[in-house]
Amino acid sequence: MSESEETGKAPTSIMEVSAYDPEARDNPHPKMKRLRETHPVLRDEPLKTWLLSRYDDVRATVNDRTFDRHPRNAEPGSMLSMLGDPDDPEGKRTSILFQDDPDHARNRLPLVKAFYARIKKMEPEIEAIIDRVIEAAPASGRFDLMEEIAVPLPIAIIAHILGVDENRLDEFRDWSEGVILGLNPARSDEETNYMTASADKLNAYFTQLMEERRVAPKDDLISDMVQAQADGGDFDDDELRTNLQALLVGGNLTTTDLIGNGVWLFLNHPDQLEALKADPTLASQAVEEVLRFEAPVQATSRVVSEDRDVAGCPMKKSQPVFMLLAAANRDPSKFEAPETFDITPKRASHMSFGGGAHICIGAPLARIEARRVYQKLFERYPSMTLPKQDIVWRALPFFRGIERLKVEV
Ligand code: HEM
Structure with missing residues (x-):
């Protein structure tokens, strides 16, 4: 860490710890550390937002089901309220990501049930897709790991789970990148x-797939969901379509970044890569440590539903609370040597998938994908290295991922 990072002023705004800030975009951790140490409960008045960065506060708040989530419940003019869709007052185009109960539970529960059963059933097929994509990458020379592997893989996998026809896969990939x-x-x-x-x-x-599967079901998630609806599931077609799309929006970039960040971390920490190769039983722990150390989603939010104390501070109904998952993940009160990437100790649970009612629905899938990719990639390319390059981090606020990652095999 440079001297200026050590002695720099503590952040006073949420923007200073997001990728909008060029320094935080390259490396958000020194600023997050200062924030956690100096202003663990920060009020960002211009954005009308609270910001929490200590592990215990973040954990307690995400888990607390009495908070709201929907941006329309957030104070007008606050950062979160800007994410609301003014053309959708009834929330029909709001996925579970931003719904509150009873709509959230009504939509999420049947989706979780069908999605988890699918992932379990399809795990061998998911692994086969990963192996195929990695085997299709160049056998030697230099290539961009993001372009060849990390970007196409999650889309190919979710397309297979949903039941996208093979001959529409290219169009589907294009639309997914658009949304x-x-x-x-x-x-x-x-x-x-x-x-x-x-x-x-x-x-x-x-819409077309849902109609087709009602007539002729196949072995896929869309068939499962239209069947669940026919069996009395209390969700309509608009809601189902919106939530199926949420799997694309929520799952693709995040898993891409889990793959990219992990390969970047392992190639920069050869001792950790050696530890993983020497003991494959560390595979799951390795994925958790990548998630802790470079969380692909750096923050999540809730809305205060009635005047109360949160993290020891009095907060008002409708004030948004942002939680820095990435700062919580390096809180020394929870993790020993938190600034060290180390896959070997059994660590406390990280916060990278959020928690409570909104905990990431795709966590089991992301874990399967990352575990298999790291294993297969370093098996196929035992002497992979990182050529000299400027690493450019994504400019998307509150996401952490690498734009391009050149590797030499
Ligand atoms: C490394 C990969 C991923 C990360 C880091 C990640 C992270 C997150 C986080 C932080 C949340 C908000 C949780 C909260 O507020 O408590 C979330 C929610 C969500 N994620 Fe993920 N996610 C990942 C992969 C996926 C995948 C693969 C899918 C689907 C295929 C997915 C779908 C969703 C959905 C639908 C929600 C909303 C759940 C709700 O609000 O009920 N995510 N994710």
């Missing part, structure tokens, strides 16, 4: 048009 732009508030007009057109095409395609 993911919804996560980027700084997108250009051209990107916004691409995003809207992609969402329309994806909606039409999901």
Whole structure:
């Protein structure tokens, strides 16, 4: 850590610890550390937002089901309220990501049940897709790991789980990349048009698939969900389509970054890579340590539902609370040597998948994918190295991932 990072001023705004800030974009951790040490409960008045960074506060708040989640419950003018969709007052286009009970539980429970059963059933097929993609990457020379492996893999896997037809896979990939732009508030007009057109095409395609599977079910998640609906499931077609799309938006970039961040970390820490190769039983712990050390999603949020104390501070109804998962993950009160990437000790649970009612629904899938990718990749390329390059981190606020990662095999 440079001297200026050690002695720099403590952040006073949530923006200073996000990828909007060039220094935090390259490395958010020194600023998050200072924030956690000096202002563990920060009030960002211009953005009308609270920011928590200590592990215990973050854990207690994500787990507390009395908070709200939907941006429309957040104070007007606050950072979270800007994420609401003014054209959707009834919340029909709001996925479980931002729904509150009873809608959240009504939509999430049947989806979780079907999705987890699918992942369990399809694990061998998921692993086979991973092996195929890695085997198709160049056998020697230099290539961009993100382009060849980390970006295409999660899309191919979710397409297979959902039941996307093989001959529509290229279009599906294109639309998925379009809708993911919804996560980027700084997108250009051209990107916004691409995003809207992609969402329309994806909606039409999901509508078609749902109709087809009602008539002729197949072995896929869309068939499971239309069957669950026919069996009395209390969700309509709009809700189902929105939540199936949430699997794309929530799952692709995040898993891409878990793969990229992990390969980058292992190649920069050869002792850890050796430890993993020497003891494959460390595979799950290795994934958890990558998630802890470079969390692909750096923050999540809740909304105060009635005046109360949170993390020892009086807060008002409708004030948003942002929680820095990445700062909690390096809290020394919870993790020994938190600034060291070390896969060998059994550590406390990290916060990277959030918690409580909204805990990431895709966590089991992301874990399966990352475990298999690390194993298969370092098996196929035992002498993979990182050529000299400038690592460019994504400019997307509160996401942490690498744009391009050149590797030499
Ligand atoms: C490394 C990969 C991933 C990370 C780091 C991640 C992280 C997160 C986080 C932090 C949340 C919010 C939790 C909270 O507020 O308590 C979340 C929610 C969610 N994630 Fe993930 N995620 C990942 C992969 C996936 C995958 C693979 C899928 C689907 C295929 C997915 C779908 C979702 C959905 C639908 C939600 C909303 C759940 C709800 O609000 O009920 N995620 N994820």
